[in-house]
Structure formats: structure tokens, C-alpha cells
Amino acid sequence: MRSVLRTALGALLTLLVSSAAIFAALAASPGDAASRLAGPKATAAQIAVIRHANGLDQPMPLRYLHWLEGCLHGDFGTSLQYQQSVASLLAPRVGQTLALVGLTALLIVAGGLGAGIVGAVSRRGSAALTVLSGIGVAVPSFVAAALLIQVFALSLGWLPAISTGVGGLRGLLLPALALAVSWAAYLAQVVRASLREALGEEHVAIARSRGLSPAGVFRRHVLRNAAPEITTVSGLAVAGLVAGTVVVEQAFGIGGIGSFLVQSVASKDSNVVLAISLLMVLAFIVTTTATDLLHRALDPRIRGAADSRERQAR
Structure with a gap:
């Protein structure tokens, strides 16, 4: 408590x-x-x-x-530029940003976790992951955005280059990919390293010697032991997405709070800038706090240490 x-x-x-x-x-x-x-x-x-x-x-x-x-009192002031309440200006834009962040989070977790597992259990997959994840981590989101637009929008014509909020999932897919590339690559590296470390533990060898299936050993002993570290990195990735939307929303013309922040800073619309900045800080705090609580629930050592400190405080 x-x-x-x-x-x-x-x-x-x-x-x-x-x-x-x-x-x-x-x-x-x-x-x-x-x-x-x-x-x-x-x-x-x-x-x-x-x-x-x-x-x-x-x-x-x-x-x-x-x-x-x-x-x-729930009043974030009036926009100097639009002469409207800040809350009314942000309400429709928050939905756009949340949709982008949600889709990006799914891509990061699914892509990073899947690639990391393949890299941990397969030698060929590990070599390929080393090269691809190294490139992915080094690519900034604005560079990824430009490359994705050139390939999938201009050359192939599969997806729209500009998201106006009408295209639904298709309109958000390229921005989400641009935002997810770097974090998914980093998560894949962490997952591979954590799983490889867990695979070398003594209790994993004992479980194998008892005749447990490889899938059962991996699920019950390997993945469970690596889960706390994977959860922490995943949470940090999601926490940083709201701030990362600033560049991507500008590149793809998304009317979210990230692009609105850039416009408000340029016009010195202080009330809007303050409200958006605090929303980003609040999102980061909520996400990291939830990640910390989940980490404690998954790792009995941390949970036990916290309980011991509380008993000593009493």
C-alpha cells in the first residue's frame, strides 16, 4: 500500500x-x-x-x-490561436494518436517477440536477426517513414502516403510501421538474449531430462523466466511512442496531438503546448507504472523484496 x-x-x-x-x-x-x-x-x-x-x-x-x-478544475485554458477551449481542440486529435499508438504497440510486441523467439531457437534465424535488428535499431523513424512512403506508396501504390483519418487501418499502417521499426528491432535483440540466457539455466536441462516436450519446456521454464525483462522493455517501448508520434504524424499528415504540438509550438500557443506535453508525460508515467507493477507480479524476487521492506517499515 x-x-x-x-x-x-x-x-x-x-x-x-x-x-x-x-x-x-x-x-x-x-x-x-x-x-x-x-x-x-x-x-x-x-x-x-x-x-x-x-x-x-x-x-x-x-x-x-x-x-x-x-x-x-478541469479547465486547460483557451487556445490563443483558435480562441477555443483546449479540451475541445484536443478531443478529436487524441483519438487519432491513440489509434496510431495502439497499432504501433501491436506491431512492436508481435514483431519483436516473434523475431526474438526465432533468433533464440534457430542458428540461421539468429544470424539474420543480428543483421536486420542492427539495421532496424539504427534507422530513425523519419528515415523509415521516407523509405516506406517511397516503396509502398509511390512505387507499389499499395498504401496511401498521406493519412487523412479516412483510410482507417490502411491509412495508419505505414505510419505505425515507421514508428515501430526501431523499437521492434531492439525488442527482438532483448528477447533473443533473454531467451538464450534462460535456455542455459540448470532447471531447463533438468526439465528436458525428465522427458518434457520441447514446447512445454520452452513455455513453462524458458519464456516464463525471460518474461520480466521482456515485459519491461516492451513497456518502455510503448511509453515512448506518444512522444515519437510527433515526427511520424508530421510526415504522414495525421491530425493527431503530435502534429498539433508542432503547430502550437510554432505559433507559441502556450496553453495547447502545455496540455499536450502534460498528456505525453502522463501517458509515459501511467505506462511505466503499469509495466513496473506487471514486472513485480511476474518476478517473485522483486515482489518478495518489496513485501520484506514493507514489513520492516511497520
Whole structure:
């Protein structure tokens, strides 16, 4: 119970510190949002009116406290550029990003786990995995996006190059592949190494000597022992996907929160930037916390150590 409370307090503190750091960075960045809104022909008086109407003439700490108070009441402010509530602007875009992240997560886990298992049990598969995973890890998502568009959209014409949200799964497949390549390759390397280490354990040899089938030995003894490490890496991969969507959504024209973040940073729309950044931080915290809890459930050594510390604290 105490560990759960510590985790919750740590998450809240991380969100608070992150919001303050992002707010300060936006305030210190060059450019003036009021001048952008007013246009190049606006007078100083018109710019001052816009600045006052949006609270931009107040000191930065006071603006941050006002924004934080609004967040506690579920109000993330008004977009400076669109003059609409930030929540109404983000609602349709969050769905696009979640669909992309969900499909990418499936590709990472399925591709990385499958390739890692093949590489662990097959010598030829191991050699091929070493080469392909090394290339995959080294390829950035924007390079993968360009290559995928060139091959599957422009040359073969199988999939659309631009996802407008209408194409459904077909429209998200190329962006998800571009986002999944690097993480799936890394996960495959981790899975192969973990399974090979588990295959060399003494209890695996004992299970084989007792006449258990190879599939049973692999499932009950090898895969189960490697599961905690595989789960951790998979969780970290999924946690980093939300931030990774920024580049991919721009490349494929997806109207998600990643591309919207780029537009909002360019226009110094601070309320939108803050809301999206905190959503990304929150997604990372939730995913890593869930991964940690699952890791503890799968690894009895960690669970036992945590229980022992709680008993000593009492």
C-alpha cells in the first residue's frame, strides 16, 4: 500500500515539475504570441489589447498559478490561436494518436517477440536477426517513414502516403510501421538474449531430462523466466511512442496531438503546448507504472523484496 502511495505522489510531483519547466521554457522562448495573433500590420496599442485580453501581460509565475488552478478544475485554458477551449481542440486529435499508438504497440510486441523467439531457437534465424535488428535499431523513424512512403506508396501504390483519418487501418499502417521499426528491432535483440540466457539455466536441462516436450519446456521454464525483462522493455517501448508520434504524424499528415504540438509550438500557443506535453508525460508515467507493477507480479524476487521492506517499515 505504501509503495502505491509513493508511486502516486511521485507521479503527481513529476507532472507538477514538468508543467512548471515547460511553462518557463515557453515564457523564455523568443517571439511574442500577441504579435503573431495581431498580424504584421497591427499597432502597438492593438497588440497590447490582445496581450491583456489573454493575460500575457501578467508576470510568468502568476500566469502559471492561474493556469494550474484552472487545471485542477478541469479547465486547460483557451487556445490563443483558435480562441477555443483546449479540451475541445484536443478531443478529436487524441483519438487519432491513440489509434496510431495502439497499432504501433501491436506491431512492436508481435514483431519483436516473434523475431526474438526465432533468433533464440534457430542458428540461421539468429544470424539474420543480428543483421536486420542492427539495421532496424539504427534507422530513425523519419528515415523509415521516407523509405516506406517511397516503396509502398509511390512505387507499389499499395498504401496511401498521406493519412487523412479516412483510410482507417490502411491509412495508419505505414505510419505505425515507421514508428515501430526501431523499437521492434531492439525488442527482438532483448528477447533473443533473454531467451538464450534462460535456455542455459540448470532447471531447463533438468526439465528436458525428465522427458518434457520441447514446447512445454520452452513455455513453462524458458519464456516464463525471460518474461520480466521482456515485459519491461516492451513497456518502455510503448511509453515512448506518444512522444515519437510527433515526427511520424508530421510526415504522414495525421491530425493527431503530435502534429498539433508542432503547430502550437510554432505559433507559441502556450496553453495547447502545455496540455499536450502534460498528456505525453502522463501517458509515459501511467505506462511505466503499469509495466513496473506487471514486472513485480511476474518476478517473485522483486515482489518478495518489496513485501520484506514493507514489513520492516511497520
